[in-house]
Amino acid sequence: xxxxxxxxxxxSISVLGxxxxxxxxxxxxSLMVFLYRFGVGSQTLDFSQLLKDFRxxxxxxxxxxxxxxxxxxxxxLAVPISSILAKRYYWHIFPPLFGMLGLVLVMPTTVAAVxxxxxxxxxxxxxxxxxxxxxxxxxxxxxxxxxxxxxxxVFFNLPLMIRVLTPIFLSFPKEHIFLSEQYGFSRVKFFWxxxxxxxxxxxxxxxxLVFLLCFTSFSLVLMLGGGPKVTTLEVEIYSAIRFDFSxxxxxxxSLIQVAIVACVIxxxxxxxxxxxxxxxxxxxxxxxxxxENFPRAPLRNYNKGFVINLIKDISWLSPLIFIxxxxxxxxxxxxxxxxxxxxxxxxxxxxxxxxxxxxxxLSSSLAISLGFLLAYSKVILRGSNFFxxxxxxxxxESSILIYLAIPAIVLGTxxxxxxxxxxxxxxxxxxxxxxxxxxxxxxxxVRIIEPRLFSLESKHKALYKSLGLVGAKKFFAVTxxxxxxxxxxxxxxxxxxxxxxxxxxxxxxxxxxxxIPWLIYQTAGRYxxxxxxxxxxxxxVVTFFFFFCSKFLVRxxxxxxxxx
Amino acid sequence: xxELSDIKFRYPKGKHFQFSYKFDLLTPVVIQGASGSGKxxxxxxxxxxxxxxxxxxxxxxxxxxxxxxxxxxxxxxxQSGNLFDHISCLRNVEIGLNMRSRINSEEQFIIEEVFQNLxxxxxKNVLPTEISGGQRKRIALARAIVRxxxxxxxxxxxxxxxxxxxxxxxxxxxxxLKDGCFKEGYKVIIVSHDNNDPKLLGANRVKLENILR
Numbered sequence: 001x002x003x004x005x006x007x008x009x010x011x012s013i014s015v016l017g018x019x020x021x022x023x024x025x026x027x028x029x030s031l032m033v034f035l036y037r038f039g040v041g042s043q044t045l046d047f048s049q050l051l052k053d054f055r056x057x058x059x060x061x062x063x064x065x066x067x068x069x070x071x072x073x074x075x076x077l078a079v080p081i082s083s084i085l086a087k088r089y090y091w092h093i094f095p096p097l098f099g100m101l102g103l104v105l106v107m108p109t110t111v112a113a114v115x116x117x118x119x120x121x122x123x124x125x126x127x128x129x130x131x132x133x134x135x136x137x138x139x140x141x142x143x144x145x146x147x148x149x150x151x152x153x154v155f156f157n158l159p160l161m162i163r164v165l166t167p168i169f170l171s172f173p174k175e176h177i178f179l180s181e182q183y184g185f186s187r188v189k190f191f192w193x194x195x196x197x198x199x200x201x202x203x204x205x206x207x208x209l210v211f212l213l214c215f216t217s218f219s220l221v222l223m224l225g226g227g228p229k230v231t232t233l234e235v236e237i238y239s240a241i242r243f244d245f246s247x248x249x250x251x252x253x254s255l256i257q258v259a260i261v262a263c264v265i266x267x268x269x270x271x272x273x274x275x276x277x278x279x280x281x282x283x284x285x286x287x288x289x290x291x292e293n294f295p296r297a298p299l300r301n302y303n304k305g306f307v308i309n310l311i312k313d314i315s316w317l318s319p320l321i322f323i324x325x326x327x328x329x330x331x332x333x334x335x336x337x338x339x340x341x342x343x344x345x346x347x348x349x350x351x352x353x354x355x356x357x358x359x360x361x362l363s364s365s366l367a368i369s370l371g372f373l374l375a376y377s378k379v380i381l382r383g384s385n386f387f388x389x390x391x392x393x394x395x396x397e398s399s400i401l402i403y404l405a406i407p408a409i410v411l412g413t414x415x416x417x418x419x420x421x422x423x424x425x426x427x428x429x430x431x432x433x434x435x436x437x438x439x440x441x442x443x444x445x446v447r448i449i450e451p452r453l454f455s456l457e458s459k460h461k462a463l464y465k466s467l468g469l470v471g472a473k474k475f476f477a478v479t480x481x482x483x484x485x486x487x488x489x490x491x492x493x494x495x496x497x498x499x500x501x502x503x504x505x506x507x508x509x510x511x512x513x514x515x516i517p518w519l520i521y522q523t524a525g526r527y528x529x530x531x532x533x534x535x536x537x538x539x540x541v542v543t544f545f546f547f548f549c550s551k552f553l554v555r556x557x558x559x560x561x562x563x564x
Numbered sequence: 565x566x567e568l569s570d571i572k573f574r575y576p577k578g579k580h581f582q583f584s585y586k587f588d589l590l591t592p593v594v595i596q597g598a599s600g601s602g603k604x605x606x607x608x609x610x611x612x613x614x615x616x617x618x619x620x621x622x623x624x625x626x627x628x629x630x631x632x633x634x635x636x637x638x639x640x641x642x643q644s645g646n647l648f649d650h651i652s653c654l655r656n657v658e659i660g661l662n663m664r665s666r667i668n669s670e671e672q673f674i675i676e677e678v679f680q681n682l683x684x685x686x687x688k689n690v691l692p693t694e695i696s697g698g699q700r701k702r703i704a705l706a707r708a709i710v711r712x713x714x715x716x717x718x719x720x721x722x723x724x725x726x727x728x729x730x731x732x733x734x735x736x737x738x739x740x741l742k743d744g745c746f747k748e749g750y751k752v753i754i755v756s757h758d759n760n761d762p763k764l765l766g767a768n769r770v771k772l773e774n775i776l777r
Contacts (some may be wrong), residue, residue, distance in 0.1 A: 090576070175645030178613045183660050184634025193659065197650040 010380050017377025018392050024399040028406055031414035032258065038251035038417050063232040066146055067214035070153035071207050077319050078161030083195060084313045086169035101159035104324055106493060106547055108500020110520040113223040114536040115327030116152050117143065118334045144226025152220040154323055157210045164206055168198050208268050212261060216407045219502040223521060233257040234409040238506055247417055254410040262405050335537020339530040352514040356499055359430060359515065363437035364494035370438060371445030371490065374400060379454045400446050408436040408503035416507060429508030436504045441494040448490045449483060456482045476561045484558035488551035495546035500539065565589065571619030573609060581605055585775040589751040594762040597772030603755040606775065607721045611640045623719060638719035639712040643727055646704035647692040654688040657707045661714055671714045678706045682740055698733035705737065709744050720745055722754045738764055
């Protein structure tokens with residue numbers, strides 16, 4: 001009886017999960033068909049001409065170039081920095097430093113852009129310092145353009161890579177570190193014998209993911225690209241809708257974007273079993289470090305080059321200061337100004353804040369519910385052995401990763417084209433925003449929840465049966481409390497991402513409907529940098545507040561759930 | 565002679581140890597003690613893999629504490645993790661010999677000989693993950709012996725070398741140790757929790773409590 005009841009609820013969940021998956025994939029496919037009809041099939045635009053158009057080629061070249069450079073710079077810096085952080089893990093500064101790198105990942109892009117401008121801009125801290133040192137004889141590099149875009153991408157990608165690579169370096173068996181000490185390995189030898197074999201599996205996927213993120217980048221390129229010279233397809237889609245009012249062009253560019261990204265994902269799947277199997281790259285925010293078994297740096301007493309090595313290590317860490325920490329603190333410091341009070345008195349600020357929070361809560365609740373359902377369905381399917389198991393697992397996986405193939409701007413454009421035929425698109429813009437946020441958060445939510453859920457389900461299988469724990473009773477008494485850390489983290493990430501998103505809102509934002517990221521972008525564009533700084537600080541505070549509070553909220557819910 | 569004099573070591577937020585003892589090392593020594601009592605810590609200090617806060621460690625009139633681990637006249641066999649799993653067994657042995665891993669003919673001969681003596685010649689080109697635990701132990705032992713022979717390391721530190729081995733494999737390893745190390749004149753310190761090991765190895769038993777201060 002118990003067995004039947006248990007199996008029944010499992011079948012229902014997996015059927016529901018597969019059903020949702022089919023809806024997501026079906027809707028995505030339909031949107032692509034619409035894009036095709038409006039882009040390729042449009043009578044106002046010759047698609048083949050558009051492909052031959054020099055501008056499209058130039059956009060792809062520039063987008064690819066900045067993505068490649070960003071990727072290369074991030075990886076070249078991330079490997080030695082991660083290695084040094086792993087080697088010097090016992091420094092007291094390590095835990096806060098590693099934690100801060102995690103916070104950077106949930107920082108809204110608009111806020112980061114403001115911080116980068118404050119430090120690296122023409123009137124920024126570094127320009128002023130350089131001007132003083134050189135007595136005004138040498139000018140500072142204009143941050144707008146390729147430099148700025150690469151810098152901003154490195155700002156986000158470097159912490160991501162470090163948070164992926166450092167735990168790998170920390171997970172070496174201590175005996176291997178001891179052996180390398182005994183053999184007297186140089187740094188280079190240590191890298192080739194130990195570090196490279198450990199990271200090479202993840203390096204390819206990680207770099208492709210970072211390349212895709214940079215290639216499809218929108219808000220950073222919009223704010224720091226400095227015009228049409230440095231752009232991406234997403235920015236061009238935005239321009240086509242917002243300035244050229246050419247739906248056909250936007251649809252055609254969206255299709256090109258989807259085709260390219262789909263090709264890259266296909267290649268990755270072909271060569272590396274895809275991004276999906278490399279869950280490590282989705283968990284840079286939630287990585288727990290395995291420091292307990294890691295040996296203390298053994299050469300501290302008799303290494304002749306101890307001081308030199310220390311200086312070398314610290315100098316390798318200096319990019320973190322200039323690229324990440326200075327802009328981070330610049331947001332905080334420059335935000336505290338007279339403008340802060342001024343901004344707090346704006347009616348539009350409170351209106352935007354209300355919109356931002358409402359959308360964030362809706363998006364994250366949906367993302368968590370959907371993510372849980374899909375993760376649970378995957379876990380059930382993985383534990384089963386029926387014939388179509390792998391096919392359905394693949395389907396669910398594709399729906400989770402749909403955001404990579406159809407980025408927010410493309411999704412927004414497609415929904416815009418479809419919905420405008422039936423309803424007032426501007427009035428429905430909140431819905432489009434919520435949907436795009438849900439798909440943005442979905443891969444992270446599933447990747448965080450799934451491993452723990454799988455362990456909870458498989459580890460206690462026999463115990464559940466013997467205690468007769470099934471259905472809702474099991475969910476509230478065991479599953480939910482067991483997932484409290486993971487759900488807290490997933491909710492925090494979903495909230496932070498949703499609060500800070502500036503993509504779809506750029507298409508639909510108006511005087512009647514704004515969010516804080518959109519307000520920052522508009523304010524900064526109107527030469528109100530001081531006001532933008534204050535808004536950036538406020539958005540940062542809101543983001544971090546939600547990120548941290550979600551853990552406590554989930555813990556509270558779970559503690560109540562146990563008693564039900 | 566290996567002399568430990570007032571060697572102090574404290575794990576971060578953990579146990580504190582103080583060692584003092586003189587090993588004559590004319591015969592192999594088996595150190596015995598309870599789990600967590602500091603046997604591996606002692607070996608790691610002698611090997612230079614962890615640094616004591618104070619004390620003196622002398623081997624053949626040299627203060628080992630001033631010498632880096634790779635330059636110390638000793639070869640170590642750990643309880644586990646002796647081999648890099650992604651490198652073939654042969655490369656695992658070669659990689660410990662010199663920085664460039666270029667093996668000269670004399671070293672090549674020694675490696676061949678040790679592999680043959682230990683009965684692991686067939687496993688040269690396979691990965692450690694593809695062989696059994698006992699075979700991995702032999703490869704690790706081969707590495708320690710080759711390193712000792714080729715680089716003139718006179719002292720061998722073996723941390724639970726027979727842990728996880730079945731009786732038959734253990735007996736084989738003991739014979740190999742006797743032939744490959746004891747008869748060759750290497751000074752050997754073995755950490756073991758098995759009370760029969762000193763007898764089986766024909767070694768002196770030293771209780772850790774006699775070394776701890």
